Amino acid sequence: MSLIENIRARKIRSGVMGLGYVGLPLCLEFVRAGYHVVGIDSDVAKIEALRNRTSYIPDISGNELAESFNTGRFELSSGPEAIATVDTLNVCVPTPLTVAGTPNLSFVNMALQSIEKHRRSGQLFILESTTYPGTTEEVLLTALSKGGLEVGEDFFLAYSPERIDPGNPDYNTRNIPKVVGGVTQSCTDCAVALYGNCIENVVPVSSSRVAEMVKLLENTFRSVNIGLVNELAKMCHNLDINIWEVIEAAKTKPFGFMPFYPGPGLGGHCIPVDPIYLSWKAREVGFNARFIELADQVNSSMPLFVVDLIAKALQGWQKNVDGARILLIGVAYKADVNDIRQSPGLDVWKLLESRNATVFYHDPHVASLEFGGVRHQSKPLVPEMLRTVDCTVLLTAHRSLDLDMIHDHSPCMVDTRNAMNGFPKDCRIFKL
Numbered sequence: 001m002s003l004i005e006n007i008r009a010r011k012i013r014s015g016v017m018g019l020g021y022v023g024l025p026l027c028l029e030f031v032r033a034g035y036h037v038v039g040i041d042s043d044v045a046k047i048e049a050l051r052n053r054t055s056y057i058p059d060i061s062g063n064e065l066a067e068s069f070n071t072g073r074f075e076l077s078s079g080p081e082a083i084a085t086v087d088t089l090n091v092c093v094p095t096p097l098t099v100a101g102t103p104n105l106s107f108v109n110m111a112l113q114s115i116e117k118h119r120r121s122g123q124l125f126i127l128e129s130t131t132y133p134g135t136t137e138e139v140l141l142t143a144l145s146k147g148g149l150e151v152g153e154d155f156f157l158a159y160s161p162e163r164i165d166p167g168n169p170d171y172n173t174r175n176i177p178k179v180v181g182g183v184t185q186s187c188t189d190c191a192v193a194l195y196g197n198c199i200e201n202v203v204p205v206s207s208s209r210v211a212e213m214v215k216l217l218e219n220t221f222r223s224v225n226i227g228l229v230n231e232l233a234k235m236c237h238n239l240d241i242n243i244w245e246v247i248e249a250a251k252t253k254p255f256g257f258m259p260f261y262p263g264p265g266l267g268g269h270c271i272p273v274d275p276i277y278l279s280w281k282a283r284e285v286g287f288n289a290r291f292i293e294l295a296d297q298v299n300s301s302m303p304l305f306v307v308d309l310i311a312k313a314l315q316g317w318q319k320n321v322d323g324a325r326i327l328l329i330g331v332a333y334k335a336d337v338n339d340i341r342q343s344p345g346l347d348v349w350k351l352l353e354s355r356n357a358t359v360f361y362h363d364p365h366v367a368s369l370e371f372g373g374v375r376h377q378s379k380p381l382v383p384e385m386l387r388t389v390d391c392t393v394l395l396t397a398h399r400s401l402d403l404d405m406i407h408d409h410s411p412c413m414v415d416t417r418n419a420m421n422g423f424p425k426d427c428r429i430f431k432l
Contacts, residue, residue, distance in 0.1 A: 003123075003124060003190055004193050007087075007124075007190060008193050010035055012035055012086075013036045013037075013085055013086045014036065014089075014194070015082060015086030015089040016037065016038070016040065016090045016092060017040045017089060017111055017114075018091065018094075018107075018129075019040075019041040019046055019047075019092075020092065021164055021166050022092040023039070023128075025059065025060060025164065026128075027074065028064060028065075028068050028074075029199070031074045033197040034073075035073065036075075037073060038075050038076070038077055038082050039075070039077070040076075040080065040082050041078060043078070047076050047077075047078045050065060057166075057338075059172070080115075087124065088123065088124040088125075088190075089126070090128055090160075091115075091128060092162065093129050094107050094129065094269065095107065095108060095129045095130050095273070096273060097273055097276055103131065103277050105139065107129070108131065108135070108140075112143050116143060116144070119144070119155070121154055121155070122154070123156070124156040124157075124158070124190045124194065126158045126159065126160050126194070127140060127158075128159075128161065130161060130215050130277065131277060133209045133213045133278075136158070136209075140157060151184055152183070156184075157187050157208070158182035158188060158191035159180075159181050159211045159212055160179060160181070161214055161215030162215075163179075163215075163218075166268075166337040167336040167337040174200060177203050178195045178201070179203045179211050180195060180202060180204050180211060181204070181208045181210050181212070183207070215274065216275070216278040219270050219274040220274065220278055220292055223271050223274075223295050224292065224295040226260050226261075226262075226263070226266065226299060227299050230262045230299055230302055234305060244261075244418045247259050262416075263416055263417060264345065264416045265299055265302040265303050265344025265348075266299045267334065267344050267345070268333040268334065272299070273342070275289075276296065279293055279296075302344060303344050306348050306416055307352060307355070310352070310391055310414050313414050316412070317411065321352065321355040321356070322355055323356060324357045325360070325388065325389040325391075326357050326390060326391045326393060327360045327391070328361045329392060329394045329395060329406075330395040330398060330417075331346060331363045332396060336398055337365060338366050340366060348395065353372065360379045361376065362378050362379050362380070362381045363378050363398075364398055364400050366378060381402070381405075383405065383409040386405075386409040392406065392413050392414075393414045394406075394415045395417065397417045
């Protein structure tokens with residue numbers, strides 16, 4: 001049988017390289033679809049946690065892991081030699097930025113080196129990591145075609161952008177439509193068949209470049225519109241207008257408007273990074289992506305704006321940031337996740353410490369973190385803790401927060417997420 005026939009008949013071993021927010025949920029969906037799945041990750045601690053049925057991702061429970069292992073069709077490997085044992089391989093590794101703000105494909109290149117070393121004939125490789133248009137063809141295809149191997153015959157290659165939204169209770173790997181673009185039509189067909197057995201809606205496009213651009217358009221759209229509303233939030237603050245009331249009224253329009261919300265800045269593995277990949281690629285062909293770069297400037301300025309709000313709030317109590325004790329609530333980049341990558345909360349923290357404030361944090365999903373060379377522990381969110389600090393800063397509004405209790409025991413607050421619906425007389429609240 002051909003590869004596509006084996007995929008459709010679920011007679012394959014499917015590999016997933018990179019068991020993070022994207023790769024691990026994909027593994028479980030492949031198992032549910034009836035595939036034999038090999039999860040590959042060089043992080044031995046992750047492999048051991050999974051073998052112990054312990055999930056490090058809030059969206060996946062230990063019971064879900066146990067169900068997958070109990071099928072007998074889910075195995076794990078910390079070594080790349082497992083690549084030789086699979087028929088398909090999804091690459092879900094990080095694609096961060098370098099210190100200079102340019103694309104960092106080091107993880108993709110390491111994965112590619114492993115594939116070159118352990119590949120065998122007839123395999124399907126799908127890159128899911130966000131990257132600039134052309135990566136699949138310019139980087140992966142070039143390497144995998146060495147020795148005269150023919151794509152679409154000797155091996156198959158496609159790109160499918162991840163669209164996972166950590167902490168979203170309504171959308172998951174199965175019900176988020178999957179865009180797929182192969183280097184050839186047969187590559188697209190194989191990838192569509194692979195996803196078609198486990199994802200509700202698969203959307204094929206004409207090429208891997210189109211698929212790569214789809215992801216960048218989605219997140220650039222968000223970045224630019226968040227930049228716009230962040231700038232309007234600053235403007236409304238100066239005009240003494242409640243930006244949140246403005247947005248609530250504007251979104252009653254049934255057409256031509258989509259609400260976006262201000263915040264302390266952008267975080268996570270996508271929105272702060274993906275538009276920069278696109279603007280970098282644009283500059284390579286002599287195009288200046290002005291909207292993207294302006295939005296990045298506005299969004300990057302928000303942590304400083306939040307710190308200025310904290311300073312103003314403290315001044316109302318005849319206090320200064322210098323020497324103040326400040327509690328940050330929510331240091332993950334968004335509510336109800338444990339991901340602190342690119343978190344604006346950490347930028348706020350760094351700025352506060354540069355002004356000699358003593359900073360504490362509470363986050364129900366981040367028990368501890370290393371920051372500034374020091375290991376910090378999440379503080380309990382109890383009245384005693386709130387009364388010992390000079391200002392409480394709400395960065396992300398987790399579902400588990402007791403907002404009434406925070407109200408009652410916080411003499412000074414800065415709310416960047418509009419979670420506070422009441423204004424107790426003894427609480428001075430500055431809202432973004």
